[in-house]
Amino acid sequence: MRLQTSAVATLTLFLGFACAAEHESASAATQASSAPFQLDFQPVDAETAQELEPVLREAVRTVETWFGAPFPVPFTITLQPDRAAFDASFPPEWGVAHTECWMVASGVATGVQLLSPRVWKAQACEHDPADARHVAQLLTHELVHVYHGQHNPSPDFVDTNGIDWFAEGLATLASGQLASEHAGHAREALASGLGPTSLATAWTGRYRYGVSGSLVAFVEHERGRAVVIQMLGASSGEELLELAGMSEAELLERWRAAVRTE
Ligand SMILES: [Zn+2]
Structure with missing residues (x-):
């Protein structure tokens, strides 16, 4: 999830600073070109970081x-030690004071x-931490958001409109x-x-991941x-449809027909 909406921008730096003031924070920079990220964590999460x-x-x-291409820019993965720290990792302008229990990551x-x-x-x-496939796919899902942000004019998605179904669907599909x-x-x-009934409502309700993912899979097909x-x-959303070469009504209608005959 992109926190179901958006963005961190300079937050990583801010957090790093804030944490360093309270604890000695640890970090493991990865050297290999296949791993263009730095993993930041508190000492209490040293073992978890090693596993992840x-x-x-x-x-x-x-x-x-x-x-079919590498991440263009290095990035940071920050392990937050508890829910309060996770909540505090979102900038005030997002208006996210407290995250829901099912929210465990943003990218x-x-x-x-x-x-x-x-x-x-x-x-x-x-979220079951003992379910290895679940954890791996959840992390992959977040990394798709990172990759997406690195290819979008709005790297934190704040200046986007109507792309939720695509962003979440893509992350659900590619993960x-x-x-x-x-x-x-x-x-x-x-x-x-x-x-x-519209693309705006695709990313709502209990089936939002499956529906959005299936829409992007249909466009790919x-x-x-x-x-x-x-x-x-x-x-x-308009730009997405233009690239897909379909109107919203056409996309939804053809997608419904394709799903029903799966
Ligand atoms: Zn997501």
């Missing part, structure tokens, strides 16, 4: 393979804020979540009358991955 590092490297490989061009999986059992819901934990959800949504990659640079 190879998973993150693999997630980077998955993203770069899907898009923008500069990097990822991640509530440490060490505390998910006590401080999160709907493998659409084929695993959200498989069949678009079909279920349509069958139960909970399908989207119809237009090819190269077009989906071009869509990374779009700032608005």
Whole structure:
């Protein structure tokens, strides 16, 4: 999730400073070109960071393979030791005072804020830290947001409008979540009358990941991955549709027909 909406920008630096004032913060810079990130964490998360590092490297490989090109800019992944620190990692202008229990990460061009999986059992819901595939795909999902931000005119997504279905759908598709934990959800949504009536509502409700992911998969099927990659640079829903070469009504209608015959 991009915190379900957006953005960190200079936040990583600010946080690093704030944490350093209170604790001695640790960091593990990765040297290999295949891992263009720095992992920041508090001493209490040293073990968790060690466990996550190879998973993150693999997630980077998955993203770069899907898009066919490396991350253009290095970024930081910050492990937040508890829910309060995670909440405090969002800049005041986002208006996010307290995150919901299911929110454990956000990703923008500069990097990822991640509530440490060490505390998910006590401080999160709907996320099992012992489920290796779930954790790997969740991290991959966030890295897709990072990659997206690094290719968008608005690196923190603040100056975008109507691209939620694409941003979340792309992350759900490219991370493998659409084929695993959200498989069949678009079909279920349509069958139960909970399908989207507009792209603006695709990223709402209990089926939002499956529906948005399926929409992007449909665009890829119809237009090819190269077009989906071009869509990374779009700032608005209109721009996305123009690149996809379909009107909103046409996209939704053809998508519904395709999902029903899957
Ligand atoms: Zn997301």
